[in-house]
Amino acid sequence: MVPSGPAPFRQPALHAAAGQPLVCLYVLDDETPGDWAMGGASRWLAASQPDRAGRKAESQGRHADPAPRQGGGNRAAIAEETGAESVTWNRCYEPFAVARDTAIKKVLTGSGITVESFKGTMLHEPWEIRTKGGHPFRVFTPFWNAMRQMAEIEKPHQAPHRMHFHDDVQSDRLADWHLLPAKPDWAKGFDWTPGEEQARTALYDFLDHIAGYKQARDRPDQDGTSWLSPHLHWGEISPRQIWHAVRARPQNEGAETFLKELGWREFCAQLLYHNPDLPTRPLDERFRKFPWRRSEKDLCAWQRGMTGIPIVDAGMRQLWQTGWMHNRVRMIVASLLIKHLGIHWRRGQEWFWDTLVDADLGSNAANWQWVAGCGADAAPFFRIFNPVLQGEKFDPKGDYVRRFVPELAGLSDRHIHKPWTAPTPPADYPAPIVDLGEGRARALDAFQAIKRPA
Ligand SMILES: Cc1cc2nc3c(=O)[nH]c(=O)nc-3n(C[C@H](O)[C@H](O)[C@H](O)COP(=O)(O)OP(=O)(O)OC[C@H]3O[C@@H](n4cnc5c(N)ncnc54)[C@H](O)[C@@H]3O)c2cc1C
Structure with a gap:
């Protein structure tokens, strides 16, 4: 149950600015370099936030101007419009965000405006945790051990007594940003509720059964994880709030495993910070010459949840229908794409980028590099998930598959993860697009090719 009383405050930048008349600014930056402008599900979330959470939007929205990197963008324009003396924000760590914010900081400071940025979305700055030799970590366990040995995480702030808002700033109309998908409106089935209140509810619902997290977290047929990832990504809850809420409860195996997952989030962020081309370039250089297959047909079957492998199709349909997918199933679908189908991990990463609300x-x-075996601390390439065995182990009664693949609902538990072995396989469900044994052998051959010296 959510505790009564004021919530710990999640926004250090807002906290620092409270006391003066505030202009809260949301800037839609569509000029992100590379292919990393917000994906479709993220845009849906940005559009849905104020209405869906049933709250008045207190922030002003502005479309980023065409040259924010040179000109300082809307933050500078609005600072001038309102005569602001200071600008604060919570730091972002994506390479393009670091470049953008550094440039904006320079412009604002040059105009005599005080600028301060804060650590709001992470437990530690990505440059804080280092090996004894002073290098960024590439392996998770020593990273986690070092993180646990650091001073206890700062407590979140208490909410400021009052905040008053400068109400004389012109905002863009959210509807004019055309963020919602059309043709098709594939987000119409999303049952995701964004917002701060929902984030706290999710946290405290989860804390009531955190003791069983270690086992339940691998079961897509159960509600065993926190569902906090979109809230965390969008800053609707801070990791400091989560950390201290967990630490305030009895400590057990479930709680420690869960904190470790927050550690993975930190680990991934610092990997990206120190390897800005992580989304495009394998950390293990050998994989640059991996003989990937190109097959639009197979990629499309995977995206649509029509591979004929039930656990994979259930996961891909969960993603399309809800904007989220269970972690165990993310690993299984990624493994099938990369290994059995031999398709480049970047194609899968791009699809997730477009469709995940987190x-x-x-x-x-x-994580894509981890599954592909080319990332930091990655699972070795030759360890290839068998999706049938994974399904039978983690969705033993087939409840998850039946929920998302209704064509298979009538099959017995024995056949649900391998419908092709049923006496009468359902006529409206495809046969597997890949023979699992052959796909595995082909993947191992391809891997041998990059292991041979050139
Ligand atoms: C191929 C692949 C792609 C992924 N893409 C994303 C992504 O774009 N965004 C994202 O937030 N997570 C991603 N993950 C990690 C993980 O699947 C999700 O964080 C998790 O499923 C979110 O559900 P939850 O909040 O219920 O997790 P919980 O099990 O409740 O975990 C709590 C929190 O820990 C963090 N966490 C858990 N597992 C991981 C992990 N493996 N790596 C990093 N952080 C983790 C998340 O912030 C999560 O909210 C990906 C995993 C895989 C295998």
């Missing part, structure tokens, strides 16, 4: 550059890239 799409996050660091976590997405680091």
Whole structure:
């Protein structure tokens, strides 16, 4: 249950500015370099936030001007419009965001405006945790050990007594940003509720059963994880709030495992910070010459949840229908795409980027590289998930598959993860697009090719 009383405050930048008349600014930056402008699900979330959370939008929206990197963008324009003396924000760590914010800081400071940025979205700055030799970590366990040995995480602030807002600033109309998908409106089935209140509810619902997290977290047929990733990504809750809420409860195996997952989030962010081309370039250089297959047909079957492999199709349909996918299933679908189908991990990463409501550059890239075996601390390439065995182990009664693949609902538990073995396989469900044994053998051959010296 959510505790009564004021919530710990999640916004250090806002906290620092409270006391003066505030202009809260949301800048839609569509000029992101590379292919990393907000994906479709992220745009849906940005559009849905104020209405869906049932709250008055207190922030002013502005479309980023065409040259924010040179000109200082809207933050500078609005600072001038309102005569602001100071500008504060919570730091972002994506390479393009660092470049943008550094440039804006320079412009504002040059105009005599005080600028301060804060650590709001991470537990530690990505440059804080280093090996004894002073290098960024590439392996998770020593990173986590070092993180646990650091001073206890700062507590979140208490909410300021009062905040008053400068109400004389012109905002763009959210509707004019055309963020919602059309043709098709594939987000119409999303049952995701964004917002701060929902984030706190999710946290405290989860804390009531955190003790069983270690086992339940791998079961897509159960509600065993926190569902906090989109809230975290969008800053609707801070990791400091989560950390201290967990630490305030009895400590057990479940709680420690969960804190470790927050550690993975930090690990991924610092990998991206120190390797800005993480989304495009394998950390293991050998994989640059991996003989990837090109097959639009197979990629499309994977995206649409029509591979004929039930656990994979259930995951891909969960993603399309809800904007989210269970972590165990993310690993299974990624493994099938990369290994059995031999398709480049970047194609999968791009699809996730477009369709996940928690799409996050660091976590997405680091995890795709991890599954592909080319990332930091990655699972070795030759360890190839068998999706049938994974389904039988983690969705033993097939409840998850039945929920998202209704064509298979009538099959027995014995056949649900391998419908092709049923006496009468459902006529409206495809046969597997790949023979799992052959796909595996082909993947191992391809891997041998990059292991041979040139
Ligand atoms: C191929 C692939 C792509 C992924 N892409 C993303 C992504 O774009 N954005 C994203 O937030 N997560 C991503 N993940 C990690 C993970 O799947 C999600 O964070 C998790 O499923 C979110 O659900 P939850 O909040 O219920 O997780 P919980 O199990 O409740 O975990 C709590 C929090 O820990 C963090 N976390 C958990 N697992 C991981 C992990 N493996 N890596 C990094 N952080 C983790 C998340 O912030 C999560 O909210 C990806 C994983 C894979 C295998």
